[in-house]
Amino acid sequence: MERVDVAYALIYLEDEKKILMVNNVGSGWSLPGGAVEPGETLEQAVVREAKEETGLVIEVVNIVAINERFREDKGVHALFFTFNTKIAGGDIAINDANEISEIEWVDFQTANALMPFHPKGVEFLLQSSAPYHFQR
Template sequence: MIRVDVAYALICKGNEVLVVNNQGGTWSLPGGAVEQGETLEQAVIREVAEETGLTIKVGEIVSVNEAFFKENGHHALFITFKAEAIEGKPSIQDTGEISEIKWTDFQTANNLMPYHPDGVEGLLKSSSPYTFQG
């Protein structure tokens, strides 16, 4: 299996979280695959900008999920960072990749993204430092 690392951003304002609808029809937090030679932090900053037009400040890791996708031979590791939008307004940057971006309440987000067992509220309580050691 081919290892694929994916970095996501948990961006909240008040009791809402930013979610994106990918062209495949699945909802997720903004983010995407880490490119060769790129740190996790660089990847999440780039992916959020490419998908939403937002500039973000990256915080701690709040979740690590893992999955095997046998149909395409991928072993995926999903790393979710807490992040803060520091510039811009969310707007679709690539209509070939993203069909919708919206702020939604936590309960709706939990229904759209059931792969976090404790939901957005659990992610907000979670924290693990991220350090790039060179």
């Protein structure tokens, strides 16, 4: 079974209490993110994926969740790392319409319905924290 690491960005607008989500062509709504490329750190991957999918430049704050899944139908063992992040620049834009069909700020209830694999909800993720540090 092939191991795949995936890094997601939890981008939160505190004043509006909204989460940024993307609609992935063919697979539905998720946080911005994607597979970590060979030679890339988790932090580099989440920053790159957020920029590619949303046009935003982000900074990593910490890890808020690690999920794991076996996709036997695809022969994949996936680890999903979700990072709390903050916006450092850029403007929201769809850069590749073949990959992302929509970008939307959603409320907690909507985000929770779209991400049932976080059973305690987005509110819990925003309160969670584990330090992240790449050891050279």
